[in-house]
Amino acid sequence: MFSKNKPMWGKKPPLKSSYDVVIIGGGLHSLATAYYLTKEYGITDIAIIEKNYIGFGGAGRNTAIVRANQRTQYNVPLYKEALDLWPVLTKDLDYNLMFNNCGNLNLMHSEAAMKAARMTIATAQFHGVESHLIDAKQAKELVPALNISEDITFPIHGAMFHPPGGVLRHDAVVWGLARAAAAKGVQIHQQTEALGIGTQNGKVASVTTSRGAINTKQVLISAGGYSAALIYDMLGIKLPISVLTIQAMVTQPLKPVLDHVVSSGAYHCYANQTLKGEIATGAHMDPWPNYTTLNTAHYIKHQAEALSEFLPCLRGVRFMRIWGGLADMTPDMAPIMDGNEQVEGFFMDCGWGYFGFKSCSAVGKYMAQFMATNQCPDMLKPFALKRYQEHRLMGETAALVNYTPDN
């Protein structure tokens, strides 16, 4: 019934002098890519280099919300596949990822927002993803705690209801993928820092780490919020990424009161109830680039103000923990996935902002295909870095973003 009490990702392995593939970062995108490389392509001579421990960064700090109601036709199919993969992965990894497909309710607070939602919903429906525009009363039926009165700061006009979305247990995904990858021979080197990438004749040749050098022909950097800095430091490639701290928090655990993920752009707030009963809620990013992951007094107060209005019963509930993680934001809020372009053998998977968790399953699959075949899959082609050089943004966000003064 229970997995045996033995180390889930093997005993600590010694670092070899060469690997077929080196992956820098021990988060979800790395683990998923390694997992699919072993599963689909039989490539098992892989080292994952993680400075801290697996799941230390965004993988362990996000609030694990999944959905496939993105804005553009390039993104929707990718996220749809990611969403469809959770039950598959639960089975294949034989690890309960605790997928609660409770559905997401994205509140709209103006006529303009309803129009924006309609476009997103039409795009979803066109691609076979279930999503509906509902009015305030229907939203209240789904979420009885919702305040649909007119006299709040942002009265609720309606909502985008996306039934197949939901929440997972993020740590379980990390551990499940790590266990499956390690079982196939992937070596996970924790407490090991990648220091540089060596190139020869424009090709990747080696990776130096705090525990010694490794020869390799393929390197993937998918280190979440730290990717852009690593890629610049190691290869001098400058990415249009701004890194910002994003905070999330939980209340004390409660018996079931909130059955869906509820989010609001106008309030900069989302909330859902975890299986443990906590109301997990997160906010917008801190409005200045930084790598601190520091908490601020402002955000927990802001969050309380927002929840007080649209889920007023939560006024009687207590916050018990706030934490911060990093969001690596691109100008169009779509990621950068590229390979063999800037340097042969070098792959990158970054710029996910706060979408890294929900995409990891499908991205792992396609990045593995990309690395194993050296051919960019059609699914990933729109995400290449060159779109910024061509001034062709992806349109994943309608409104202008403003992370730094120059965008």
Added chain:
Amino acid sequence: MMNRLNHLPTLKIDTARKISFTYKGKIYYGVTGDTIASALFANGVRIFGRSLKYHRPRGLYSLDGECSNTCMQVNGIPNVRCENTLLEDGMVVAEQNVKGSAENDMMSFMDKLDWMMPAGFYYDVMHKPAKLWPVAMKQIRKAAGLGKISPDFKMPGKYDEIFLNTDVCIIGGGPAGMMAALSSAEKGLRVILMESRPWLGGFFEYRSAEYKDGQTLHDRANDLAAQVRARENIRLFTHTACVGTYNNNLVTGFQIGKKSDVFDQRYVEIRAKSVVVAAGCIERPLLFDNNERPGVMQIACALRMAKTYGQLPGTKAVFSIGHDLGLEAAIELHDLGLIIDCVADIREDGQDPALMQKLMDRNIPILKGWVAAKAHGRKVVKKVTLSSIDGLMTRTLACDLVVASAGVTPVTGHITVALGTLKYDGHTGCFLPDRMPEKMYAAGRVLGLNDAMAIEASGTLAGLKAAADCGAGSSEEIGKVAKIVASLPGPARGSKLVTAPVKGRKSFICFDEDATIKNIKQALAKGFDVPELIKRFTATGLGPGQGGIPGHNLPLYVAKYQTLPDVSIRPTNVRPPLVPTLISTYAGTNHTMFKITAMDQMQRKDGGIFRNIGVWQRARYFSDDFSCKKEIENVRNNVGMLDGSTLGKFRIHGPDALKALQRVYVSDMSKVKEGRIKYSAMCNDDGCVMDDGVVVKLGENDYYFTTSTGRAGQTAEWIRYHTRYDGWDFALVNLTDSMGVINLSGPNARKVLEKVVDIDVSNDAFGFSAYREFKIADTIPVRAMRLGFVGELSYELHVPASYMQSVWIMLKEAGKPFNIQNFGVEAQNVLRMEKCHIILGQESEQRTNLLDVGLGFLWDRTKSEAKTVGAVALRQAENDPARLKLVGFKMENNGRAPKDGALIVDTKVRGYVCTARDSFALNEAVGMALVEADLSRIGTRLEIFEDECGDDRIYGTVVKMPFYDPEGKRMKM
């Protein structure tokens, strides 16, 4: 109800004043000063609730609410920490997480099933077959969680907020904190002292041991409190828990109001120049089997039950302690009437001889090198088994109280959340401050001190250091006091034992999550080798007690188990809020902060229906008919007024003003002529349109320009950013709030305006695109522009905000004969759409560039590229076939307008509808859409996919823009 010990000087209750409350539907009585827990205890309640997983009985443990043991549902509010919540008249109190009652819980069989629930077991079960999971999940959700909140719960009470500035902020009102407050206050500084309990005194307050010269610690605490209260420059916040410490010494907390206060709770945010942390210690829980059985409690809990609340915590007690505080408590409680069978002390030696003598005098046997190994009793403690530390000898004693504590551990959360670091100290067995955050000082027991004099002196020293950061005091004085502190007893040797010699199947390291020592071993075996990971895998420390119970034991146990060296031991992260804080308290007064224009009230009186638009509130409709037919027709055929005050309005002047405009606008701004308006746009480096508006020239290098409503906030920063290396000399003034705008539109607009102004407003004298300045009634300065956004004869009048209402009334009066009407933002939206005048954000999105929306004619290519933001990108985009283009379309067969946001499709998405309406003026449905270039030719059929359309499509045809008055005669009339 139990008789209270009535004559102790330390009591905080008034037994003469009874308070009634309801518990499980019955009326009970406590007394004034009781907490909910002490009142229940006085009424014989021992089992306060049941634990999360195993439904084990739980009771009083620390009296400071470090665990969920005594969390209850109070007045409908879940998870109220009864140990430190004062009882109020009429409170309705209920147990949590019980099936039946806390006394008889039908789920208590779960305790026997722990073998089925090893660490992380839930990841290994319930997902096979897949159908099982949704069913299992429902049960998990029901079983999880402590406390209930009803979806329609309305939180009673008043919640306030206060934002303070101070020189020194002191966290903790015990002896060290009070001494720190006094020493920095003596320097004439402003001092704030925060204390989480309703009274000052901390570690001294409940103790009768001698301070000095026959004075008790309790009396000393009162003396110090009186001194603190006498200082006018110390602002005292009692009953105020500190919940967060942030960058640059921002301290937050919340205050619980007294009856006389106007608030129930108040959020407190303090910006201090320096901070002293004197938060004291909590006790480190002792790990042994059934270490959380009701009847097992910590030393201060047992002692304070007697000294503060006048109740003996039991009748017959066994102590298992590792600190002199335990010996002192045994003596005091014995003298108050508690029978003490035995004191087991973890320490082989090092006890205070005076205390040992007193124990001997009272015939209390002491077992050195012994520890509690197991508490017995199904619901409450009946017996306890003591064991020698090596586990070789045991002895079982009958008792109803086990006072158990492994030692003390400093409360360091205030330091670590502010990014200070801790170091494990082998001498005390505690985590002590290592690197303190800038301008933050630790004092008292946080430093591991135990001696009363040393605690006080360390407070004085910290207060002086904090004062020095505010520029007061001398380093000599600090040196002197530092010497005194050094001469006093330092940190005492502490017990390092974490767990009794047991296997740990029922030794609970975390009460909230029912995590045992055995669970920790299981996690370690699975490869979770860092406390931070074990925390996640076993949930240890993630419950409502926020790690108060396991926070320091977990890393100590893990280090011991892995035989790691002391230097490697790190406590798990503590996170704010340091004390769980109500959302209503954080929200405080929750102000609405929208800007309103000068016309707000008058438009509301006229029936305006308002909407939030960016930072503003604007009138969007003037009737329940959201198609705005009447408003629209009135503008097309008569005359209407719109409040356009939210437009961004700026003046830029100075020798280099023109250069700055040239940089950010795509047009050649040197061609702006006095008396004329120029429409232009700003792009970003990707060529995407950021903003559009008009510019007028007031004089040489002196311009007035408008931006869209949403862009006003960023415009000044935008211009400064893009001229940051040039050293140009210009000034930019944001006039958005100080100027109002009235848009007077419609064929009768001139007839209205000429009645109000003295200047000639004929088409010859004030034609289309002209700009005029004049005064109304020789008093009100007006900047007037002939624009045509809605496609009719229009005047945009820019008026100082203070005169807006006057001008508005004058125009309204003048317009009465024509039946002038208001129109709102939605009517304007349709009117301008019929003219195909774009609104950025509606006909554009982030990725849309100047050329895409057909505004390429604004771009002056003769300006050198480096000078115009976006020009490089525009040049590149000119030859890019893969961009979306803005087109106008009509619906086929007189069909209805598609909904905004509908898609243009074939086999894939090819574009989307920006704005479309059934036009009253044209009597057909028209709109604008952004489509791929090959669909942009006139006559192209557009297949439109709306949400919920299924397989049905509607069709439109690309037509020439604009739809209405293509020659523009009406706006130029």
